[in-house]
Amino acid sequence: MNHVSNSRRLFLLINYTLLTIVALLCFLPIVHILAVSLSSKGAATAGLVKLWPVDFTWSSYEYVLNKPQFLISMWVTVQRVILGTGISMLLTLLVAYPLSKEPHQMKFRTAYAWIFVFTTLFSGGLIPWYMTVRDTGLIDTLWALVIPGALPVFNVILLLNFFRGLPKEVEESCFMDGGGYWTSLWRIYAPLSLPAMATVTLFTIVGHWNSWFDGLILMNSPEKYPLSSYLQTVIVQENLSNMTADQAAAMADVSNRTFKAAQIFIGSLPILLVYPFLQRYFVKGIVLGSVKG
Amino acid sequence: MNKGLWRQWPLHLMILPGLIIVLIYSYWPMAGIVMAFQQFVPFKGLFGSKWIGLDNFEYVFALPDIGRVIWNTVFIAFMKIIGGLVVPITIALMLNEIRNALMKRGIQTLIYLPHFLSWVILGGIFIDILSPTTGILNQLLGLFGIEPIFFLGSNTWFPYTLVVTDIWKEFGFSTIVYLAALTSIDPSLYEAATVDGAGRWKQTWHVTLPGMVPIIILLSVLSLGNVLNAGFDQVFNLYSPMVYESGDILDTFIYRIGLEGMQYSVGTAIGLFKSVVSLIFIVVSYVLASKLANYRIF
Numbered sequence A: 001m002n003h004v005s006n007s008r009r010l011f012l013l014i015n016y017t018l019l020t021i022v023a024l025l026c027f028l029p030i031v032h033i034l035a036v037s038l039s040s041k042g043a044a045t046a047g048l049v050k051l052w053p054v055d056f057t058w059s060s061y062e063y064v065l066n067k068p069q070f071l072i073s074m075w076v077t078v079q080r081v082i083l084g085t086g087i088s089m090l091l092t093l094l095v096a097y098p099l100s101k102e103p104h105q106m107k108f109r110t111a112y113a114w115i116f117v118f119t120t121l122f123s124g125g126l127i128p129w130y131m132t133v134r135d136t137g138l139i140d141t142l143w144a145l146v147i148p149g150a151l152p153v154f155n156v157i158l159l160l161n162f163f164r165g166l167p168k169e170v171e172e173s174c175f176m177d178g179g180g181y182w183t184s185l186w187r188i189y190a191p192l193s194l195p196a197m198a199t200v201t202l203f204t205i206v207g208h209w210n211s212w213f214d215g216l217i218l219m220n221s222p223e224k225y226p227l228s229s230y231l232q233t234v235i236v237q238e239n240l241s242n243m244t245a246d247q248a249a250a251m252a253d254v255s256n257r258t259f260k261a262a263q264i265f266i267g268s269l270p271i272l273l274v275y276p277f278l279q280r281y282f283v284k285g286i287v288l289g290s291v292k293g
Numbered sequence B: 001m002n003k004g005l006w007r008q009w010p011l012h013l014m015i016l017p018g019l020i021i022v023l024i025y026s027y028w029p030m031a032g033i034v035m036a037f038q039q040f041v042p043f044k045g046l047f048g049s050k051w052i053g054l055d056n057f058e059y060v061f062a063l064p065d066i067g068r069v070i071w072n073t074v075f076i077a078f079m080k081i082i083g084g085l086v087v088p089i090t091i092a093l094m095l096n097e098i099r100n101a102l103m104k105r106g107i108q109t110l111i112y113l114p115h116f117l118s119w120v121i122l123g124g125i126f127i128d129i130l131s132p133t134t135g136i137l138n139q140l141l142g143l144f145g146i147e148p149i150f151f152l153g154s155n156t157w158f159p160y161t162l163v164v165t166d167i168w169k170e171f172g173f174s175t176i177v178y179l180a181a182l183t184s185i186d187p188s189l190y191e192a193a194t195v196d197g198a199g200r201w202k203q204t205w206h207v208t209l210p211g212m213v214p215i216i217i218l219l220s221v222l223s224l225g226n227v228l229n230a231g232f233d234q235v236f237n238l239y240s241p242m243v244y245e246s247g248d249i250l251d252t253f254i255y256r257i258g259l260e261g262m263q264y265s266v267g268t269a270i271g272l273f274k275s276v277v278s279l280i281f282i283v284v285s286y287v288l289a290s291k292l293a294n295y296r297i298f
Helices: A006-037 A041-045 A059-065 A068-099 A109-121 A126-135 A153-165 A168-176 A181-192 A194-210 A213-218 A227-245 A247-252 A257-290 B003-037 B055-062 B066-096 B101-116 B119-129 B136-143 B158-183 B187-195 B200-226 B232-238 B241-247 B250-260 B264-292
Strands: none
Touching (some): A006 A257, A006 B101, A041 A257, A068 A153, A109 A153, A194 A227, A213 A227, B003 B264, B055 B066, B066 B101, B200 B264
């Protein structure tokens, strides 16, 4: 088909235009927030800022980065990301590998699998879960943010499906050479599944960075909040409580608009920075998880 | 000792740590559900608290707000499910017509981005953008002579704001799933259609769409399990007492009654109601998915 009709050309033009608009709509809100955060208070309050800073200034960022609480929360987040991702990846690997075996290789394999899968279908709910975390003594400790969610079953399923796609012969040759299951896991399965592991690790890191609700309910003092929980209290809660007190006052109170914008932007910055480079791993994660053969 | 069992013990050892975590933090809370049938007092514990049968449920279903809350939950969740199907399929079909690989990837990258930002960040962004005074959206509407709309404060607008912003966040994710399904359609089908004189529209209608049907059925059936998941993270970060009437959902209701109000038993009872109804829908959807699309979880 070399001939391109006029109607086809018109369609392509409309198609390209619409898709470009859709793509921009996904990104422009962030650009707008960045512009607000870099504008002067006066310009932001007057609503003059569109997609480019007005009266450019770093003052909002200076203010935010000099707040001790902000830095403390950032440190809590760094700790939870490192500790949480490490533990979670180790556990995921250790569960996914045995579950990828056939029932004749591992007794009760199906029963184990159901124990894990059932947790994705049914749960005790928020209150009993909170009570359990409290009873195990984790409240107000960093472990509360790491241990209860240390085994994301979705990631286990993702990884175990990947393991099953690997050729069995490689492992059999390892057994021939006298290696056992541990050798097979560390020397064969782990190295062969690096792309899948990279994807799962990435999801886990993003999950820990974004997680805010657990910090909010499991930490009694704000000094122990991770960054997302802290941001939730300063960006969202402040705003909403104002609205209840006096709607009109809240609508007029936009004085910290630039501070809030700066905090929103810093909160999303790590993801914005790594995303373009690691996007193919993110995409692989979806395809791995949903349309497997 | 059985030789087979001796050989496989490392596998059981490997699974042990994960199993313990799940038993403690997923299964022990399930046992904690008995709270729903007790007058639970924390210092008396699960074994010392008084057993009151179904009183908590009677109390919950007599609450004046509960009907409203259930309706909001189902209404918001249902609209999200529908929009979450229609929008990504449309965008995937549109992207499929783009031959320029660089542009195609660029658009995918941009639309998939919001999926990775949390509702705390996005809540902050939308509170700013949708503000009736300084919000850029209302400024834009003002250019067309439209009076400022209080999207997050008006009961008329709030549920739709939730649905639209949720679709905005998540449609890129599903679009990529559909695109992956599109690439698996046999190219010879298109050639055959061309030979038979089918134009682009007819090819889309008779080849592309039928090729997507299995994945569409699969995803729509699986989304049935979400009828009571109206999105806690999103609602919690966008709502306020002004819009409880139209935006309060089961999960936020449980949080306020159970944790903020410390009525643990009542909160657990509502949670149990939600979990049981969700489980029924999930089981039905999995049975349907395995029948209609031959789907297995693992």
